[in-house]
Amino acid sequence: MKRYLLLLVILTVCLCGKAQNTKPFNSEIHNDEYKIFIKMNLYDKNIVAPDNEALGEIEGYFGSTQSTNKWLIVSSIISGNTAELEVMNDYGSEDFTATITYQEDGTYSYKKKQGSTMKFAVKGKWQKIPSSLTFH
Numbered sequence: 001m002k003r004y005l006l007l008l009v010i011l012t013v014c015l016c017g018k019a020q021n022t023k024p025f026n027s028e029i030h031n032d033e034y035k036i037f038i039k040m041n042l043y044d045k046n047i048v049a050p051d052n053e054a055l056g057e058i059e060g061y062f063g064s065t066q067s068t069n070k071w072l073i074v075s076s077i078i079s080g081n082t083a084e085l086e087v088m089n090d091y092g093s094e095d096f097t098a099t100i101t102y103q104e105d106g107t108y109s110y111k112k113k114q115g116s117t118m119k120f121a122v123k124g125k126w127q128k129i130p131s132s133l134t135f136h
Contacts (some may be wrong), residue, residue, distance in 0.1 A: 023043055024081065024102035024108075025040055025041070025042040025043065025076075025078060025083050025100070025102070026040070026041045026042070026043055026044070027040065028040075029108050029135035029136060030135060030136055031110075031133050031134065031135050031136075032136075033133075034064075034127065034129055034130075034133070035064055035065045035066050036062060036063065036064045036065070036120070036129065037062070037063055037064075037065070037135075038060060038061070038062050038063075038100070038108075038110075038135060039060055039061060039063065040059060040060025040061075040073060041059065041060060042059050042060065042073070042076045042078055042083055043078075045057060045058065045059045047059065047060045047061065049061040049063075049070050049072055049090070050063075050068075050070070051068060051070070051090075052070060052072065052090055055072070058072055058073060058074065059073040059074070059075065059076050059085075060072075060073040061073060062087065062118065064120040064122065064127070066120065066122045066123070066127070067120040067121050067122055067127075069089070069090060069120050069121055070089075070090045071087050071088070071089050071090070071118055072087065072088055072089075072090060073085050073086070073087055074086050074087065074088055074095075081101055081102040081103075082099055082100070082101045082102075083099065083100050083101075084097065084098075084099050084113075085097065085098050085099070085100065087118070089116075094115075094116035095115050095116060096112055096113070096114065096115025096116045096117075096118065097112075097113045097114055097115055098110060098111060098112045098113055099111050099113065100135075106136070107134050107135065107136055108134070108135040108136075109132070109133075109134060109135075110132065110133045110134070110135060111131065111132050112131040112132070117129070117131075
């Protein structure tokens with residue numbers, strides 16, 4: 001009986017430890033409504049954006065499953081569960097600042113602070129992305 005109790009405690013500790021995300025800003029997160037995603041590693045800054053390999057390793061990027069355009073994360077500051085981002089488009093002509101906050105339920109809240117509107121070319125038209133979104 002003691003063995004089973006010990007095994008149960010060990011399994012519980014392992015599962016709880018696995019559920020905690022100690023590096024929440026090293027992931028790929030998605031918003032299904034707008035079909036966009038963020039691929040980021042704000043810690044090691046070792047992401048290479050497709051079709052932008054000449055830029056080398058960056059902190060991450062915003063992309064769309066419907067477009068080849070990218071919005072590149074050029075710098076970030078992490079403070080607890082929030083990261084402040086500086087982002088520019090892949091042409092370098094537009095930029096904005098935003099925050100991403102990791103929530104306890106495992107979702108991420110995105111909020112644009114100032115600057116250009118993020119948009120992606122979808123079927124010949126610009127899809128403008130709202131200033132606030134939730135990513136999973």
